[in-house]
Amino acid sequence: PVLVVDFGAQYAQLIARRVREANVYSEIVPHDISAAEVAAKNPVGIVLSGGPSSVYEEGAPALDSGILELGVPVMGICYGFQVMAQALGGTVEKTGAREYGATDMSVDGEGGGELLGDQPDAQTVWMSHGDSVTAAPEGFDVLASTASTPVAAFASPTRGLYGVQWHPEVKHTTYGQGVIENFLHRAAGIPADWNPGNVIADQVAAIRAQVGTGRVLCALSGGVDSAVAAALVHKAVGDQLVCVLVDHGLLREGEREQVENDYVDSIGVRLITVDAREQFLSALDGVTDPEQKRKIIGREFIRTFERAQAELVAEAAAEGDPIRFLVQGTLYPDVVESGGGAGTANIKSHHNVGGLPDDVEFELVEPLRTLFKDEVRAIGRELGVPEVIVSRQPFPGPGLGIRIVGAVTAERLAILRQADLIVRQELTGAGLDQDIWQCPVVLLADVRSVGVQGDGRTYGHPIVLRPVSSEDAMTADWTRLPYDLLARISNRITNEVADVNRVVLDVTSKPPGTIEWE
Ligand code: XMP
Numbered sequence: 001p002v003l004v005v006d007f008g009a010q011y012a013q014l015i016a017r018r019v020r021e022a023n024v025y026s027e028i029v030p031h032d033i034s035a036a037e038v039a040a041k042n043p044v045g046i047v048l049s050g051g052p053s054s055v056y057e058e059g060a061p062a063l064d065s066g067i068l069e070l071g072v073p074v075m076g077i078c079y080g081f082q083v084m085a086q087a088l089g090g091t092v093e094k095t096g097a098r099e100y101g102a103t104d105m106s107v108d109g110e111g112g113g114e115l116l117g118d119q120p121d122a123q124t125v126w127m128s129h130g131d132s133v134t135a136a137p138e139g140f141d142v143l144a145s146t147a148s149t150p151v152a153a154f155a156s157p158t159r160g161l162y163g164v165q166w167h168p169e170v171k172h173t174t175y176g177q178g179v180i181e182n183f184l185h186r187a188a189g190i191p192a193d194w195n196p197g198n199v200i201a202d203q204v205a206a207i208r209a210q211v212g213t214g215r216v217l218c219a220l221s222g223g224v225d226s227a228v229a230a231a232l233v234h235k236a237v238g239d240q241l242v243c244v245l246v247d248h249g250l251l252r253e254g255e256r257e258q259v260e261n262d263y264v265d266s267i268g269v270r271l272i273t274v275d276a277r278e279q280f281l282s283a284l285d286g287v288t289d290p291e292q293k294r295k296i297i298g299r300e301f302i303r304t305f306e307r308a309q310a311e312l313v314a315e316a317a318a319e320g321d322p323i324r325f326l327v328q329g330t331l332y333p334d335v336v337e338s339g340g341g342a343g344t345a346n347i348k349s350h351h352n353v354g355g356l357p358d359d360v361e362f363e364l365v366e367p368l369r370t371l372f373k374d375e376v377r378a379i380g381r382e383l384g385v386p387e388v389i390v391s392r393q394p395f396p397g398p399g400l401g402i403r404i405v406g407a408v409t410a411e412r413l414a415i416l417r418q419a420d421l422i423v424r425q426e427l428t429g430a431g432l433d434q435d436i437w438q439c440p441v442v443l444l445a446d447v448r449s450v451g452v453q454g455d456g457r458t459y460g461h462p463i464v465l466r467p468v469s470s471e472d473a474m475t476a477d478w479t480r481l482p483y484d485l486l487a488r489i490s491n492r493i494t495n496e497v498a499d500v501n502r503v504v505l506d507v508t509s510k511p512p513g514t515i516e517w518e
Pocket of ligand 1: 395397513515517
Protein backbone atom coordinates (compact mmCIF):
# COMPACT_ATOMS: atom_id res chain seq x y z
CA PRO A 1 0.00 0.00 0.00
CA VAL A 2 0.78 3.68 0.02
CA LEU A 3 0.80 4.72 3.66
CA VAL A 4 -0.68 8.07 4.59
CA VAL A 5 0.82 9.27 7.84
CA ASP A 6 -1.88 11.07 9.79
CA PHE A 7 -0.78 14.28 11.50
CA GLY A 8 -4.29 15.12 12.61
CA ALA A 9 -7.27 17.06 11.31
CA GLN A 10 -9.23 15.61 8.42
CA TYR A 11 -6.53 15.76 5.80
CA ALA A 12 -5.29 12.19 6.00
CA GLN A 13 -8.60 10.66 4.94
CA LEU A 14 -8.91 13.02 2.06
CA ILE A 15 -5.38 12.19 0.90
CA ALA A 16 -6.04 8.47 1.23
CA ARG A 17 -9.10 8.87 -0.96
CA ARG A 18 -7.24 10.84 -3.59
CA VAL A 19 -4.52 8.19 -3.71
CA ARG A 20 -7.16 5.56 -4.32
CA GLU A 21 -8.75 7.77 -6.98
CA ALA A 22 -5.35 7.50 -8.66
CA ASN A 23 -5.91 3.71 -8.59
CA VAL A 24 -3.37 3.00 -5.88
CA TYR A 25 -4.40 1.32 -2.63
CA SER A 26 -3.78 3.44 0.46
CA GLU A 27 -3.95 3.02 4.21
CA ILE A 28 -3.80 5.57 7.00
CA VAL A 29 -1.29 5.14 9.83
CA PRO A 30 -0.78 7.25 12.96
CA HIS A 31 2.14 9.71 13.03
CA ASP A 32 3.79 7.95 15.96
CA ILE A 33 4.38 4.83 13.88
CA SER A 34 8.02 3.72 13.93
CA ALA A 35 10.20 3.27 10.87
CA ALA A 36 10.31 -0.48 11.60
CA GLU A 37 6.50 -0.67 11.71
CA VAL A 38 6.33 1.21 8.45
CA ALA A 39 8.86 -1.11 6.84
CA ALA A 40 6.87 -4.12 8.03
CA LYS A 41 3.93 -2.92 5.96
CA ASN A 42 6.01 -2.98 2.78
CA PRO A 43 4.79 0.37 1.50
CA VAL A 44 5.44 1.40 -2.09
CA GLY A 45 5.07 5.07 -1.18
CA ILE A 46 4.44 7.28 1.84
CA VAL A 47 2.52 10.54 2.10
CA LEU A 48 2.86 12.75 5.17
CA SER A 49 -0.40 14.59 5.77
CA GLY A 50 -1.09 18.12 6.84
CA GLY A 51 -2.10 18.81 10.40
CA PRO A 52 -3.23 21.57 12.71
CA SER A 53 0.04 22.10 14.59
CA SER A 54 3.21 24.09 14.23
CA VAL A 55 6.40 22.02 14.16
CA TYR A 56 7.74 24.18 16.97
CA GLU A 57 4.85 23.78 19.34
CA GLU A 58 5.38 21.76 22.47
CA GLY A 59 4.03 18.28 21.82
CA ALA A 60 3.75 18.85 18.08
CA PRO A 61 3.27 15.50 16.36
CA ALA A 62 6.69 14.24 15.30
CA LEU A 63 7.89 11.72 12.78
CA ASP A 64 10.38 8.88 13.19
CA SER A 65 12.91 10.30 10.77
CA GLY A 66 14.05 6.77 9.96
CA ILE A 67 10.93 6.68 7.77
CA LEU A 68 12.70 9.05 5.39
CA GLU A 69 15.66 6.66 5.15
CA LEU A 70 13.79 3.51 4.17
CA GLY A 71 14.32 4.04 0.46
CA VAL A 72 10.55 4.34 0.00
CA PRO A 73 9.44 7.47 -1.90
CA VAL A 74 7.88 10.05 0.44
CA MET A 75 5.82 13.14 -0.25
CA GLY A 76 5.14 15.63 2.53
CA ILE A 77 2.08 17.87 2.39
CA CYS A 78 1.75 21.13 4.36
CA TYR A 79 2.64 20.17 7.94
CA GLY A 80 4.14 16.96 6.56
CA PHE A 81 6.28 19.07 4.22
CA GLN A 82 7.52 21.12 7.16
CA VAL A 83 8.19 18.06 9.31
CA MET A 84 10.24 16.67 6.45
CA ALA A 85 12.13 19.93 5.95
CA GLN A 86 12.96 20.13 9.63
CA ALA A 87 14.01 16.48 9.91
CA LEU A 88 16.42 16.83 6.99
CA GLY A 89 18.11 20.02 8.14
CA GLY A 90 16.05 22.63 6.32
CA THR A 91 14.66 25.69 8.09
CA VAL A 92 11.07 26.17 9.18
CA GLU A 93 10.15 29.56 10.58
CA LYS A 94 7.25 31.60 11.74
CA THR A 95 7.76 34.35 9.16
CA GLY A 96 4.53 36.13 9.94
CA ALA A 97 3.44 35.41 6.39
CA ARG A 98 0.32 33.39 6.87
CA GLU A 99 -1.46 32.05 3.83
CA TYR A 100 -5.00 30.76 4.03
CA GLY A 101 -7.19 29.79 1.13
CA ALA A 102 -6.63 30.33 -2.58
CA THR A 103 -3.06 31.45 -3.24
CA ASP A 104 -1.16 32.17 -6.45
CA MET A 105 1.75 29.80 -6.89
CA SER A 106 4.42 29.64 -9.57
CA VAL A 107 6.42 26.62 -10.64
CA ASP A 108 10.15 27.45 -10.74
CA GLY A 109 13.43 25.67 -10.88
CA GLU A 110 14.30 23.00 -13.36
CA GLY A 111 10.86 22.92 -14.90
CA GLY A 112 9.24 21.42 -11.83
CA GLY A 113 10.73 17.94 -12.19
CA GLU A 114 8.63 14.79 -11.94
CA LEU A 115 6.28 16.37 -9.43
CA LEU A 116 5.28 19.57 -11.22
CA GLY A 117 6.89 19.30 -14.66
CA ASP A 118 3.64 18.87 -16.56
CA GLN A 119 1.80 21.54 -14.58
CA PRO A 120 1.02 25.14 -15.57
CA ASP A 121 3.72 27.56 -14.42
CA ALA A 122 1.19 29.82 -12.74
CA GLN A 123 -1.69 28.33 -10.84
CA THR A 124 -3.93 28.70 -7.84
CA VAL A 125 -3.43 26.41 -4.90
CA TRP A 126 -5.13 26.10 -1.56
CA MET A 127 -2.93 26.98 1.40
CA SER A 128 -3.41 26.83 5.15
CA HIS A 129 -0.25 27.55 7.08
CA GLY A 130 1.34 29.94 9.54
CA ASP A 131 4.91 28.58 9.50
CA SER A 132 6.95 28.46 6.31
CA VAL A 133 9.94 26.55 5.02
CA THR A 134 12.53 29.29 4.43
CA ALA A 135 15.41 27.05 3.36
CA ALA A 136 15.15 23.65 1.72
CA PRO A 137 17.35 20.86 3.10
CA GLU A 138 20.69 20.47 1.44
CA GLY A 139 20.57 18.73 -1.91
CA PHE A 140 16.91 19.56 -2.51
CA ASP A 141 15.63 21.50 -5.53
CA VAL A 142 13.11 24.21 -4.86
CA LEU A 143 10.25 23.62 -7.29
CA ALA A 144 7.73 26.35 -6.56
CA SER A 145 7.11 29.55 -4.65
CA THR A 146 4.42 32.05 -3.78
CA ALA A 147 4.64 35.76 -3.00
CA SER A 148 5.24 35.09 0.66
CA THR A 149 6.58 31.53 0.64
CA PRO A 150 9.92 31.19 -1.16
CA VAL A 151 10.01 27.42 -0.74
CA ALA A 152 6.53 26.16 -1.60
CA ALA A 153 7.68 22.79 -2.96
CA PHE A 154 10.92 20.85 -3.04
CA ALA A 155 12.30 17.56 -4.25
CA SER A 156 15.31 15.32 -4.04
CA PRO A 157 14.64 12.80 -6.80
CA THR A 158 17.77 10.84 -5.95
CA ARG A 159 16.49 10.22 -2.44
CA GLY A 160 12.87 9.88 -3.57
CA LEU A 161 11.74 12.71 -1.26
CA TYR A 162 9.20 15.35 -2.27
CA GLY A 163 7.11 17.97 -0.57
CA VAL A 164 4.55 20.69 -1.19
CA GLN A 165 3.36 23.43 1.12
CA TRP A 166 -0.14 23.56 -0.35
CA HIS A 167 -2.94 21.02 -0.12
CA PRO A 168 -3.11 19.06 -3.39
CA GLU A 169 -5.86 16.85 -1.92
CA VAL A 170 -8.50 19.58 -1.74
CA LYS A 171 -10.65 20.34 -4.75
CA HIS A 172 -9.84 24.06 -4.51
CA THR A 173 -6.33 23.26 -5.70
CA THR A 174 -7.04 23.07 -9.41
CA TYR A 175 -4.17 20.77 -10.39
CA GLY A 176 -3.94 19.01 -7.03
CA GLN A 177 -4.84 15.52 -8.18
CA GLY A 178 -2.15 15.87 -10.85
CA VAL A 179 0.49 16.45 -8.15
CA ILE A 180 -0.64 13.36 -6.27
CA GLU A 181 -0.63 11.28 -9.44
CA ASN A 182 2.78 12.60 -10.45
CA PHE A 183 4.17 11.59 -7.10
CA LEU A 184 2.64 8.14 -7.26
CA HIS A 185 3.10 7.21 -10.87
CA ARG A 186 6.06 9.27 -12.09
CA ALA A 187 8.18 9.88 -9.00
CA ALA A 188 7.49 6.63 -7.15
CA GLY A 189 6.72 4.54 -10.22
CA ILE A 190 3.65 2.92 -8.69
CA PRO A 191 1.29 1.45 -11.30
CA ALA A 192 -2.35 2.55 -11.42
CA ASP A 193 -3.82 -0.90 -11.07
CA TRP A 194 -6.02 -0.85 -7.98
CA ASN A 195 -9.75 -0.29 -8.06
CA PRO A 196 -12.54 -1.06 -5.63
CA GLY A 197 -13.72 -3.92 -7.84
CA ASN A 198 -10.49 -5.79 -7.05
CA VAL A 199 -11.61 -5.84 -3.45
CA ILE A 200 -14.54 -8.12 -4.19
CA ALA A 201 -12.52 -11.24 -4.93
CA ASP A 202 -10.21 -10.62 -1.96
CA GLN A 203 -13.10 -10.05 0.40
CA VAL A 204 -15.02 -13.08 -0.81
CA ALA A 205 -11.97 -15.22 -0.08
CA ALA A 206 -11.45 -13.56 3.30
CA ILE A 207 -15.09 -14.02 4.32
CA ARG A 208 -15.01 -17.69 3.34
CA ALA A 209 -11.85 -18.20 5.34
CA GLN A 210 -13.35 -16.44 8.35
CA VAL A 211 -16.77 -18.06 8.55
CA GLY A 212 -16.16 -21.49 7.07
CA THR A 213 -19.47 -23.30 7.18
CA GLY A 214 -20.82 -21.13 10.02
CA ARG A 215 -24.05 -19.18 9.78
CA VAL A 216 -24.08 -15.42 9.55
CA LEU A 217 -26.62 -12.79 10.56
CA CYS A 218 -26.95 -9.30 9.13
CA ALA A 219 -29.21 -6.41 10.05
CA LEU A 220 -30.22 -4.50 6.94
CA SER A 221 -31.13 -0.88 7.48
CA GLY A 222 -32.13 0.10 3.98
CA GLY A 223 -28.88 2.03 3.65
CA VAL A 224 -25.94 1.49 1.33
CA ASP A 225 -23.42 0.07 3.77
CA SER A 226 -25.38 -2.80 5.23
CA ALA A 227 -26.83 -3.65 1.82
CA VAL A 228 -23.42 -3.88 0.17
CA ALA A 229 -21.86 -5.72 3.12
CA ALA A 230 -24.65 -8.29 3.00
CA ALA A 231 -24.33 -8.65 -0.77
CA LEU A 232 -20.61 -9.37 -0.41
CA VAL A 233 -21.18 -11.91 2.33
CA HIS A 234 -23.94 -13.50 0.29
CA LYS A 235 -21.62 -13.80 -2.68
CA ALA A 236 -19.12 -15.52 -0.39
CA VAL A 237 -21.31 -17.91 1.58
CA GLY A 238 -24.77 -17.82 0.01
CA ASP A 239 -27.59 -18.99 2.25
CA GLN A 240 -25.41 -19.30 5.31
CA LEU A 241 -26.43 -15.64 5.58
CA VAL A 242 -29.76 -14.49 6.97
CA CYS A 243 -30.73 -10.81 6.88
CA VAL A 244 -33.10 -9.06 9.22
CA LEU A 245 -34.84 -5.79 8.44
CA VAL A 246 -36.40 -4.00 11.38
CA ASP A 247 -39.21 -1.78 10.13
CA HIS A 248 -39.43 0.82 12.86
CA GLY A 249 -41.93 2.90 10.94
CA LEU A 250 -39.37 5.71 10.62
CA LEU A 251 -38.21 4.73 7.15
CA ARG A 252 -38.97 6.83 4.12
CA GLU A 253 -41.59 6.03 1.52
CA GLY A 254 -40.72 2.89 -0.41
CA GLU A 255 -37.56 1.99 1.50
CA ARG A 256 -38.85 -1.18 3.07
CA GLU A 257 -40.20 -2.37 -0.28
CA GLN A 258 -36.93 -1.56 -2.01
CA VAL A 259 -35.15 -3.91 0.35
CA GLU A 260 -37.87 -6.55 0.46
CA ASN A 261 -38.42 -6.68 -3.27
CA ASP A 262 -35.70 -5.12 -5.42
CA TYR A 263 -32.78 -6.04 -3.21
CA VAL A 264 -33.90 -9.56 -2.43
CA ASP A 265 -34.68 -10.19 -6.09
CA SER A 266 -31.36 -8.96 -7.36
CA ILE A 267 -29.08 -10.35 -4.67
CA GLY A 268 -31.06 -13.40 -3.67
CA VAL A 269 -30.54 -13.09 0.07
CA ARG A 270 -32.83 -14.63 2.64
CA LEU A 271 -34.61 -11.79 4.43
CA ILE A 272 -36.82 -11.60 7.46
CA THR A 273 -38.70 -8.37 8.09
CA VAL A 274 -39.78 -7.56 11.60
CA ASP A 275 -42.71 -5.18 11.69
CA ALA A 276 -42.09 -3.10 14.80
CA ARG A 277 -43.96 0.04 13.81
CA GLU A 278 -46.47 -0.04 16.64
CA GLN A 279 -43.78 -0.79 19.18
CA PHE A 280 -41.68 2.21 18.16
CA LEU A 281 -44.63 4.58 17.98
CA SER A 282 -45.79 3.75 21.46
CA ALA A 283 -42.25 3.96 22.84
CA LEU A 284 -41.92 7.43 21.29
CA ASP A 285 -45.33 8.61 22.42
CA GLY A 286 -45.17 12.25 23.52
CA VAL A 287 -41.36 12.42 23.41
CA THR A 288 -40.00 15.70 22.02
CA ASP A 289 -36.39 15.80 23.18
CA PRO A 290 -34.06 14.78 20.31
CA GLU A 291 -31.54 12.89 22.42
CA GLN A 292 -34.35 11.13 24.24
CA LYS A 293 -35.77 10.10 20.87
CA ARG A 294 -32.41 8.75 19.78
CA LYS A 295 -32.05 6.75 23.00
CA ILE A 296 -35.50 5.29 22.70
CA ILE A 297 -35.10 4.41 19.04
CA GLY A 298 -31.70 2.83 19.72
CA ARG A 299 -33.06 0.84 22.65
CA GLU A 300 -36.13 -0.40 20.82
CA PHE A 301 -34.00 -1.33 17.85
CA ILE A 302 -31.80 -3.44 20.07
CA ARG A 303 -34.77 -5.13 21.68
CA THR A 304 -36.37 -5.92 18.38
CA PHE A 305 -33.20 -7.14 16.79
CA GLU A 306 -32.40 -9.21 19.87
CA ARG A 307 -35.79 -10.87 19.76
CA ALA A 308 -35.43 -11.74 16.09
CA GLN A 309 -31.89 -12.87 16.65
CA ALA A 310 -32.84 -15.07 19.59
CA GLU A 311 -35.46 -16.81 17.48
CA LEU A 312 -33.09 -17.33 14.59
CA VAL A 313 -30.26 -18.46 16.82
CA ALA A 314 -32.57 -20.97 18.55
CA GLU A 315 -33.81 -22.22 15.22
CA ALA A 316 -30.31 -22.59 13.86
CA ALA A 317 -29.06 -24.27 17.02
CA ALA A 318 -31.95 -26.74 16.84
CA GLU A 319 -30.75 -27.56 13.36
CA GLY A 320 -27.28 -28.12 14.84
CA ASP A 321 -25.81 -25.19 12.96
CA PRO A 322 -25.43 -22.20 15.29
CA ILE A 323 -25.16 -18.60 14.12
CA ARG A 324 -21.77 -17.35 15.19
CA PHE A 325 -21.14 -14.38 12.95
CA LEU A 326 -22.64 -10.94 12.55
CA VAL A 327 -22.11 -8.68 9.55
CA GLN A 328 -21.45 -5.00 10.11
CA GLY A 329 -21.17 -2.37 7.41
CA THR A 330 -18.31 -0.59 9.15
CA LEU A 331 -16.43 1.72 6.77
CA TYR A 332 -12.82 2.86 6.76
CA PRO A 333 -13.54 6.31 8.22
CA ASP A 334 -15.15 4.65 11.27
CA VAL A 335 -12.09 2.45 11.66
CA VAL A 336 -9.67 5.36 11.37
CA GLU A 337 -11.69 7.57 13.69
CA SER A 338 -11.92 4.95 16.40
CA GLY A 339 -8.13 4.73 16.31
CA GLY A 340 -8.14 1.24 14.87
CA GLY A 341 -5.65 0.31 12.24
CA ALA A 342 -5.36 -3.18 10.90
CA GLY A 343 -6.60 -4.93 14.05
CA THR A 344 -9.02 -7.79 13.52
CA ALA A 345 -12.49 -7.41 14.82
CA ASN A 346 -13.77 -9.70 17.50
CA ILE A 347 -15.76 -7.17 19.35
CA LYS A 348 -18.69 -7.48 21.66
CA SER A 349 -20.71 -4.53 20.61
CA HIS A 350 -20.58 -1.73 18.16
CA HIS A 351 -23.10 0.95 17.53
CA ASN A 352 -23.26 1.07 13.83
CA VAL A 353 -26.53 -0.54 13.03
CA GLY A 354 -28.34 1.49 15.65
CA GLY A 355 -26.53 -0.30 18.47
CA LEU A 356 -26.20 -3.96 19.24
CA PRO A 357 -26.86 -5.83 22.46
CA ASP A 358 -24.01 -5.65 24.99
CA ASP A 359 -23.80 -9.36 25.41
CA VAL A 360 -23.59 -10.46 21.79
CA GLU A 361 -20.94 -13.07 21.52
CA PHE A 362 -20.82 -12.92 17.77
CA GLU A 363 -17.69 -12.59 15.84
CA LEU A 364 -18.00 -9.61 13.52
CA VAL A 365 -17.65 -9.84 9.78
CA GLU A 366 -16.76 -6.40 8.43
CA PRO A 367 -15.99 -6.68 4.73
CA LEU A 368 -16.06 -2.91 4.13
CA ARG A 369 -13.52 -2.00 6.82
CA THR A 370 -10.94 -0.80 4.33
CA LEU A 371 -13.28 1.16 2.09
CA PHE A 372 -14.59 4.67 1.67
CA LYS A 373 -18.22 5.33 0.89
CA ASP A 374 -17.80 5.97 -2.83
CA GLU A 375 -15.85 2.73 -3.13
CA VAL A 376 -18.62 0.87 -1.32
CA ARG A 377 -21.03 2.27 -3.88
CA ALA A 378 -18.82 1.13 -6.75
CA ILE A 379 -18.66 -2.38 -5.29
CA GLY A 380 -22.40 -2.39 -4.70
CA ARG A 381 -23.00 -1.59 -8.36
CA GLU A 382 -20.67 -4.35 -9.42
CA LEU A 383 -22.49 -6.81 -7.15
CA GLY A 384 -25.84 -5.81 -8.63
CA VAL A 385 -27.28 -4.01 -5.62
CA PRO A 386 -30.22 -1.92 -6.95
CA GLU A 387 -29.28 1.62 -7.91
CA VAL A 388 -31.94 3.12 -5.60
CA ILE A 389 -30.08 1.63 -2.68
CA VAL A 390 -26.53 2.11 -3.96
CA SER A 391 -26.99 5.79 -4.71
CA ARG A 392 -29.03 6.48 -1.61
CA GLN A 393 -27.89 9.50 0.30
CA PRO A 394 -26.96 9.13 3.95
CA PHE A 395 -30.00 8.66 6.15
CA PRO A 396 -29.72 8.63 9.93
CA GLY A 397 -30.47 5.42 11.83
CA PRO A 398 -33.25 7.12 13.86
CA GLY A 399 -34.80 8.01 10.53
CA LEU A 400 -37.78 10.31 10.26
CA GLY A 401 -38.03 10.20 14.06
CA ILE A 402 -35.47 12.98 14.30
CA ARG A 403 -36.90 14.95 11.38
CA ILE A 404 -40.14 15.77 13.13
CA VAL A 405 -39.54 18.66 15.48
CA GLY A 406 -42.03 17.74 18.17
CA ALA A 407 -43.59 14.45 19.16
CA VAL A 408 -43.66 11.63 16.63
CA THR A 409 -47.10 10.39 15.61
CA ALA A 410 -48.34 8.22 12.77
CA GLU A 411 -50.09 11.21 11.16
CA ARG A 412 -46.99 13.38 11.29
CA LEU A 413 -44.88 10.57 9.87
CA ALA A 414 -47.32 10.25 6.98
CA ILE A 415 -47.07 13.99 6.25
CA LEU A 416 -43.30 13.98 6.38
CA ARG A 417 -43.01 10.84 4.28
CA GLN A 418 -45.10 12.42 1.56
CA ALA A 419 -43.15 15.70 1.57
CA ASP A 420 -39.83 13.84 1.61
CA LEU A 421 -40.89 11.73 -1.37
CA ILE A 422 -41.73 14.86 -3.37
CA VAL A 423 -38.34 16.38 -2.60
CA ARG A 424 -36.51 13.21 -3.57
CA GLN A 425 -38.49 12.89 -6.79
CA GLU A 426 -37.77 16.48 -7.77
CA LEU A 427 -34.07 16.37 -6.91
CA THR A 428 -33.64 13.15 -8.85
CA GLY A 429 -35.71 14.54 -11.73
CA ALA A 430 -33.47 17.60 -11.85
CA GLY A 431 -30.42 15.34 -12.00
CA LEU A 432 -29.01 16.77 -8.79
CA ASP A 433 -28.52 13.64 -6.71
CA GLN A 434 -24.79 13.64 -7.33
CA ASP A 435 -24.44 17.33 -6.43
CA ILE A 436 -25.90 17.16 -2.99
CA TRP A 437 -24.70 15.17 -0.04
CA GLN A 438 -28.14 14.75 1.43
CA CYS A 439 -31.31 16.75 1.79
CA PRO A 440 -33.11 16.26 5.06
CA VAL A 441 -36.74 17.27 4.90
CA VAL A 442 -37.98 18.38 8.30
CA LEU A 443 -41.51 18.80 9.63
CA LEU A 444 -41.88 21.54 12.21
CA ALA A 445 -44.75 19.76 13.89
CA ASP A 446 -44.94 22.11 16.85
CA VAL A 447 -45.03 25.22 14.68
CA ARG A 448 -48.06 26.51 12.84
CA SER A 449 -48.43 29.49 10.59
CA VAL A 450 -51.34 31.18 8.89
CA GLY A 451 -51.86 30.71 5.18
CA VAL A 452 -54.53 31.06 2.57
CA GLN A 453 -55.51 28.35 0.16
CA GLY A 454 -58.47 28.42 -2.18
CA ASP A 455 -60.70 30.90 -0.43
CA GLY A 456 -60.00 29.75 3.07
CA ARG A 457 -57.57 30.48 5.86
CA THR A 458 -55.20 27.64 6.73
CA TYR A 459 -53.24 27.09 9.89
CA GLY A 460 -50.65 24.51 8.95
CA HIS A 461 -47.11 23.37 9.50
CA PRO A 462 -43.90 24.42 7.75
CA ILE A 463 -41.67 21.94 5.96
CA VAL A 464 -37.96 22.77 6.01
CA LEU A 465 -35.67 21.82 3.12
CA ARG A 466 -32.10 21.25 4.18
CA PRO A 467 -30.04 20.50 1.05
CA VAL A 468 -26.34 20.29 1.89
CA SER A 469 -23.09 19.79 0.03
CA SER A 470 -20.34 18.02 1.89
CA GLU A 471 -17.47 15.60 1.48
CA ASP A 472 -17.71 13.86 4.82
CA ALA A 473 -20.63 15.35 6.82
CA MET A 474 -18.14 16.90 9.26
CA THR A 475 -18.56 20.25 7.58
CA ALA A 476 -21.19 21.20 5.05
CA ASP A 477 -22.53 24.09 3.10
CA TRP A 478 -26.12 24.64 2.04
CA THR A 479 -26.62 23.77 -1.60
CA ARG A 480 -27.67 26.56 -3.94
CA LEU A 481 -30.57 24.78 -5.61
CA PRO A 482 -32.05 26.44 -8.69
CA TYR A 483 -34.97 28.75 -7.86
CA ASP A 484 -37.33 27.11 -10.33
CA LEU A 485 -36.67 23.74 -8.72
CA LEU A 486 -37.34 25.18 -5.27
CA ALA A 487 -40.53 26.74 -6.61
CA ARG A 488 -41.69 23.41 -8.01
CA ILE A 489 -40.95 21.58 -4.76
CA SER A 490 -42.74 24.25 -2.76
CA ASN A 491 -45.79 24.17 -5.04
CA ARG A 492 -46.04 20.45 -4.98
CA ILE A 493 -45.65 20.11 -1.22
CA THR A 494 -48.16 22.81 -0.35
CA ASN A 495 -50.65 21.45 -2.88
CA GLU A 496 -50.22 17.74 -2.35
CA VAL A 497 -49.47 17.39 1.34
CA ALA A 498 -52.30 18.01 3.78
CA ASP A 499 -51.59 20.27 6.75
CA VAL A 500 -48.49 21.83 5.20
CA ASN A 501 -48.93 25.42 4.07
CA ARG A 502 -45.37 26.70 3.94
CA VAL A 503 -41.99 25.49 2.65
CA VAL A 504 -38.81 27.11 3.95
CA LEU A 505 -35.17 26.71 2.97
CA ASP A 506 -32.39 26.27 5.51
CA VAL A 507 -29.44 28.45 4.45
CA THR A 508 -27.07 27.58 7.30
CA SER A 509 -23.67 26.00 6.83
CA LYS A 510 -22.22 23.41 9.25
CA PRO A 511 -20.85 24.70 11.50
CA PRO A 512 -22.73 26.41 13.04
CA GLY A 513 -25.80 24.37 12.11
CA THR A 514 -25.71 20.58 12.11
CA ILE A 515 -27.08 18.80 9.04
CA GLU A 516 -30.06 17.35 10.89
CA TRP A 517 -32.37 19.57 12.90
CA GLU A 518 -32.38 17.29 15.90
P1 XMP B 1 -25.31 16.17 11.88
O1 XMP B 1 -26.77 16.44 12.05
O2 XMP B 1 -24.62 15.76 13.13
O3 XMP B 1 -25.24 14.93 10.90
O4 XMP B 1 -24.60 17.29 11.16
C1 XMP B 1 -24.06 14.42 10.33
C2 XMP B 1 -24.42 13.15 9.58
O5 XMP B 1 -24.82 12.14 10.49
C3 XMP B 1 -26.17 11.73 10.26
N1 XMP B 1 -26.79 11.57 11.57
C4 XMP B 1 -27.00 10.37 12.15
N2 XMP B 1 -26.78 9.12 11.72
N3 XMP B 1 -27.67 8.27 13.75
C5 XMP B 1 -27.13 8.07 12.52
O6 XMP B 1 -26.95 6.91 12.13
C6 XMP B 1 -27.93 9.49 14.25
O7 XMP B 1 -28.42 9.64 15.36
C7 XMP B 1 -27.58 10.60 13.40
N4 XMP B 1 -27.68 11.94 13.55
C8 XMP B 1 -27.19 12.51 12.42
C9 XMP B 1 -26.78 12.85 9.44
O8 XMP B 1 -27.85 12.39 8.62
C10 XMP B 1 -25.60 13.32 8.63
O9 XMP B 1 -25.37 12.51 7.51
